[in-house]
Amino acid sequence: MALRQSNMDGMMADMQFRPDLDTASDIPLYRQLGDYVQRLIAGGDLRPGDRLPPTRELAGQIGLNRTTVSAAYEWLESEGLIQGAVGRGSFVLGNSLRPPGAAREIDWSRSLTPSMFPSSGSPASNVIDFSSSRPSEQLFPLEEFRECCAEVLSHPRLQSLLQLGSPLGHAPLRAWLLARSRQQNVAGDDDDILITNGCQQAVDILRRALTQPGTRVAIEEPVYPGLRNLFLDAGAELIGVPVGDEGMDLIALRKALDAGAKVVVVTPSFQNPTGATIPAAARAALIAMTRSSGAVVIENDIYSDLVYAGGNLPRLKSLDRNVILLGSFSKIAFPGIRVGWIVAPKPVIARAAELKQLTDLHTDQLSQAFLLHFAESGRLARHESIVIAAGREKLRAVESACEKHLGMCRYSVPDGGMNMWIDLPAGMDAVALRGLARQAGVDYLPGRYFSVSRSLDGGLRLSFAGLTPADIRRGIAILGGVIDNAATSREDASRPTLAFV
Amino acid sequence: MALRQSNMDGMMADMQFRPDLDTASDIPLYRQLGDYVQRLIAGGDLRPGDRLPPTRELAGQIGLNRTTVSAAYEWLESEGLIQGAVGRGSFVLGNSLRPPGAAREIDWSRSLTPSMFPSSGSPASNVIDFSSSRPSEQLFPLEEFRECCAEVLSHPRLQSLLQLGSPLGHAPLRAWLLARSRQQNVAGDDDDILITNGCQQAVDILRRALTQPGTRVAIEEPVYPGLRNLFLDAGAELIGVPVGDEGMDLIALRKALDAGAKVVVVTPSFQNPTGATIPAAARAALIAMTRSSGAVVIENDIYSDLVYAGGNLPRLKSLDRNVILLGSFSKIAFPGIRVGWIVAPKPVIARAAELKQLTDLHTDQLSQAFLLHFAESGRLARHESIVIAAGREKLRAVESACEKHLGMCRYSVPDGGMNMWIDLPAGMDAVALRGLARQAGVDYLPGRYFSVSRSLDGGLRLSFAGLTPADIRRGIAILGGVIDNAATSREDASRPTLAFV
The missing domain is CATH 1.10.10.10 (Winged helix-like DNA-binding domain superfamily/Winged helix DNA-binding domain)
Structure with a gap:
């Protein structure tokens, strides 16, 4: 029984063959x-x-x-x-x-959309590696996690977890996160929540929901490259707002808003790569500015629980309900399990859910269930306190080692998070220095990978959260030695040489 | 030690306060x-x-x-x-x-990019539901899956699975899939593999790698809406190529290529929603056409293992190495676990990996490890044979029920997969009929949700894979009754009424 006419019928309907054949020819x-x-x-x-x-x-x-x-x-x-x-x-x-x-092969260089991102290079091996902003896997509570998974897997609910789910995410996880967000005063009655594959996907989805090619977006500078590249790849026009000790420079932000920035992406606490945190007063000032301009604020809140010193600051979302807040378990728990979320006004979540469905239907359900149970059962809180205690140790190591070995540099030790920024002595180039540092046994990411429109070649990012205090001390000592040497040899080179005297 | 000048300094530098104060005034x-x-x-x-x-x-x-x-x-x-x-x-x-x-609230209807997709409506409850293309969760081998997870979780490798991974995917899973693809003759030395969150994300990533706003893309019509909407949302210009019993109409495809289609997305086996499969000869003809035009072919291969009758056909990728092949475990195993993949020439995978990193860094590592072990340990093959045996039963139920109850319709029973297409009697509307069908206890998706540019209101999709043979028989009997009734009442209405005689 035929649905429609077969493909192969009629293909030749209009073609008549009229060969001029010569039966007398030698050619058969x-x-x-x-x-x-x-x-x-x-x-x-x-x-x-x-x-x-x-x-x-x-x-x-x-x-x-x-x-x-x-x-x-x-x-x-x-x-x-x-x-x-x-x-x-x-x-x-x-x-x-x-x-x-041998038929025509596709010329992929013409068929593919162009790549525009320099690679940050492969991480060096056998070095103390300050180049990656990730938690230490030595701290992963493997036994607790195994128990937690076994409990989830033994539950009859497993069957429905393995079936197709909702684009919004696993309902019990959403309910748990929404309740916690309400307690933290970052969700109101008009807010909703969407689960994403970590915070990176949250930004990708919001990028689609809020920008079109040419939309002006204000981002921090230096900035996490994964954030910059996402907007660049989509054709947004980026305005880099310099980040100082106290986060975004508000005068520059005002200028960006006056220049038509419609979206502001900001990491108020322990920004990557600088580690900078915006003080309470500046948070309120930032919100006053964006509120008066009508720009949408995306608050990247993934580091704010990693406080090693000092107290908690109000999240931007608690100052203005229009703010879109991004959260994730990756920085506290397990980055290999990709679960993050967006808390935002309901119309934003409705559009984001549509885009989430287009992107990949929904986030892995089993992982959502594992992390929910890890949190609900109190294991996340226990693990978090261990991570924070360890972070405090790491921070002390950073502080004393920097004081001892980086006297020629400018830097500011953060109160939490995973990263800090080092400004090298004037004129020293972090890309050139990296080769020497790797040879000496230490690696980092040079500032230029975090640039939006300014040269950041004189700076570098140290990611310390994945290392032990001992490695931090040893690594910073090595780095300090490399910097001192480079400075000395530069001085030597600039001194007049009295050859053959 | 300050990295840069504080935000709060200098904010007022240029502002002079010169109030004109009157000490004699009554106003304090x-x-x-x-x-x-x-x-x-x-x-x-x-x-x-x-x-x-x-x-x-x-x-x-x-x-x-x-x-x-x-x-x-x-x-x-x-x-x-x-x-x-x-x-x-x-x-x-x-x-x-x-x-x-009470400060200015954001008008989200202006800030958000517009949604352009009609919802297919919530699924009806308490009905026999033919509306969702998914496997039956009753077949999920829960005990086997639990064992499999326990084995993965007990392995010391768990620590590295919980850490940040590669955008390309979990290396052992990639190696396993690449070896299998080579056995199936769908990967050569110039091919590589990227793991995605199911096939939907694979299409999203390739859409970014291969199209820009205005790029012409040939897709099947009727088509899976998630595929159509993805390209529409990105501003591609879609050309719908009608699908008949034997898949894409090649004359229409030729026209689409002549009209400048640069990308062709095709599901050669058990296409969603029609269930149509392209015969071997037409596959070669399709490849001859695309090869001569230079268009990139994306072969959606997610249903091809679900063969209930007849033999296997060569995949397009085995006919032309330039083809990009999409695979997934979702249709055989567990759709709630989001793991799919792309097999493609190395330059495509290199660009796709860059885009995968921008999108969400990488696919959940634990899920990748679970599915790899499920496959490697032979459990997937065992489960697959059970799914196929059950599919054969379902297909028989479909076939006999359609023959018995859908005599007024045109349809073609597929040899595998999850879906089939029904053309209603001429003039009958599948959207209007759906209300009656739901009341009678059966649901489906009307043809219009699968349309690209043609009206498909006279057709509908039946997704049978999630149902038992008994429910299939009962559901199709109900549907047939609803169709017969609708046809009869239409005839009655067109007959002259002799009132009061």
């Missing part, structure tokens, strides 16, 4: 017919994919023996011009005598 | 000063986020007692115009006397 008839068909192909009358009539039909049509037509098709097939299909006739493969394997 | 000085500042705010000389000088400083500057300045600030704060911050002066909140809570 099958070959004359084959040459005729080859000319039809070469001339574009027959094109790749076109069907030739079945041999019986063509034989009748042009008054030849069917064997002759079959021989012609066989010759054409041996030349790679056509391909036979039992019972369906044959069809044209290519338009020249090249074998099909 | 603090209030005169307050009114003056209010006028500066209302006139735009001071803007939200601007800092006022500390009271002591301003008092000195304008020759007033500090208490008076403090009283003026307090009055301004009580009016909601400014906010104080201990030790840092105060700053401007808003530019009118509205309390800050």
Whole structure:
């Protein structure tokens, strides 16, 4: 029973074969017919994919023996011009005598959208690696996590977890996070929540929900490259707002808003890469500015629980309900499990859920259930206190080592998070220095990877959260030595040399 | 130690306060000063986020007692115009006397990119539901899956699974899939593999890698809406190629290529929603066409293992190495676990990996490890044979029920997959009929949700894979009754009524 007419029917309906055959010629008839068909192909009358009539039909049509037509098709097939299909006739493969394997290959450099991002290079091995902003896997509570997973897996709910889920996320996880957000005063009655594959996807989805090519977006500078590249790739016009000790420079932010920035992406606490935190008063000032301009604020809140010193500050979302807040378990718990979320006014979540469905239907359900149970059962809070205690140790190591070894640099030790920024002595280049540092046994990411429009070659990011206090001390000592050496050899080079004296 | 100058310094550097104060007035000085500042705010000389000088400083500057300045600030704060911050002066909140809570709210309908997709409506409850293309959760091998997870979780490798991973995917899973793809002749030496969050994300990533706004993309019609909407949302220009019993109409595809289609997305086996499969000869013809035009082919291969009748057909990727193949475990195993993949020439995978990193860093590592172990340990193959045996039963139920109850319709029973297409009797509307069907206890998706540019209101999709044979039989019987009734009442309505005779 046919839904519609078959593909292969009618393909040749309008084509009449009228070969001018010479029975008196030395050239056999099958070959004359084959040459005729080859000319039809070469001339574009027959094109790749076109069907030739079945041999019986063509034989009748042009008054030849069917064997002759079959021989012609066989010759054409041996030349790679056509391909036979039992019972369906044959069809044209290519338009020249090249074998099909040698047919036109795609020039991927023309077919693919261009890449615009320099790689930060492979991480060096066998060095103390300050280049990656990630938690220490030595702290992962593997036994607790195993128990937690076993509890989730043994539950009858497992069946529904393995079935297709909601774009919004696993309902019990959403409910738990929304309740916690309400306690933290970052969700009101008009807010809703969407689960994403970590915070990176949250930004990608919001980028689609809030920008079009040419939309002006204010971001921090230096900035996390994954954030910058996402907006750049989508054709947004980026305005870099310099970050100082106290986060975004508000005068520059005002200018960005006056220049038409419609979206502001900001990490108020322990910004990556600088570690800077915006003080309470400046948070309120920032909100006053964005509120008066009507710009949408995306608050990247993934580091704010990692407070090693000092107290908590109000989240921007608690100062203005229009703010869109991004959270994640990745910085406290397990970055390999991709679960993050967006808390935002309901219209934003409705559009974001639509985009989430377009992107990948929904976030992995099993991972959502694991992390919910890890949190609900109190294991997350226990782990968090261990991570924070360890972070305090790391921070002390950073502080004393910097004081001891980085006397030539400018830096500011943060109160939490995973990263800090080092300004090298004037004129020193962090990219050039990196080669020396790697040779000496330490790695970091040079400032230029975090640049939006300014040169940041004199700075670098130290990511300390993944290292032990001992490695932090040893690594910063090595780095300090490399910097001192570079400064000394520069001084030597600039001194007049008295050769042969 | 300051990285750069603090935000809060210098904010007011250029602003001079010159209030015209009248000591003889009845209006107290603090209030005169307050009114003056209010006028500066209302006139735009001071803007939200601007800092006022500390009271002591301003008092000195304008020759007033500090208490008076403090009283003026307090009055301004009580009016909601400014906010104080201990030790840092105060700053401007808003530019009118509205309390800050009532400040300008964002009009989300203007800030959000527009949604362009009609919802397919909530699934009806308590009906036999043919509306969702998903496997039956009753078949999920929960005990086998639990064992499999326990084995993965107990492995010391768990620690690295919980850490940040590669955008390309979990290396052992990639190696396993690449080896299998080579066995299936769908990967050569020039191919590589990228793990995605299911097939939907694979399409999203390739859409970014291969199209820009305005790029012409040929897709099947009817088509899976998640695919159509993804390209539409990105501004591609879609060309719908009608799908018949034997898949894409090749004459229409030729026209689409001639019209400049640069990308062709095709599901050669058990297409969603029609269930159509392209025969071997037409596959070769399709490849001959796309090869000669230089268009990129994306082969959606997620259903091809679900063969209940007939044999396997060559994948397009085995006919042309330029083809990009999409695979997934979701249709065989567990759709709630989001793991799919792309097999493609290396330059495509390199660009796709960059985009994957921008999108969400990488796919959940634990889920990748679970599915790898499920496959490697032979459990996937065992489960697959159970799914296929069950599918065969379902297909038989579909076939006999359709023959018995859908005599008025045109349809074609597929040889596998999850879906089939029904053309209703001429003039009958699937959207209108759906209301009646739901009342009668059966649901489906009307054809219009699968449309690209043609009206498909006379057709509908039946997704049978999630149902038991008994429910399939019962559901199709109900549907057939609803269709017969609708046809009869239409005939009655068109007959002249002889009232009161």
